[in-house]
Amino acid sequence: MHQVLVLNLNYEPLNICSFRRALGLLFLDKATVLETNGEVVRSERLELRVPSVVRLNYLVKRPRPELRMSRRSVLARDAFTCQYCGRQAEPLTIDHVVPRVNGGAHTWENLVCSCIRCNNTKGHRTPAQAGMKLLRSPRRPRFVPHISFSAFARAVKVAEWQQYLEPFAPRLDR
């Protein structure tokens, strides 16, 4: 199953669609191929390099959605990296920087990705009390692509898509 990354006219990531749907856009001259994946499909009348990234030939105006905070989106913001020790050791969990028992909020600014070991070491203490330091202070991501955040986190690993998605990754938008 080929999937195709669809960019807006201004290169903003809009969608991930099926190969079939992308062909529809191309045949109607609604999109332009930016990247192919190296494969070729052939039929009796046609030989086509399989598109991997297409850009619409017109601008879709959509309000940017608010990024809903979830466990998954906090982990993705922190690139699945423990914000105390810098390791990507599974299993990862969500740490309240200021513990909930001390009135710490369940917000972007107070939640970080943490490995279980650091989370246990820290316990119900602030980083200062526990003698631990955050790699960076957590923030609400400012920019959100239209693609759902978990799909985005997967999509950014596709080689041909990276250069188009990385500028929009919330982690890089700090």
Ligand SMILES: [Zn+2]
């Ligand atoms: Zn850790």
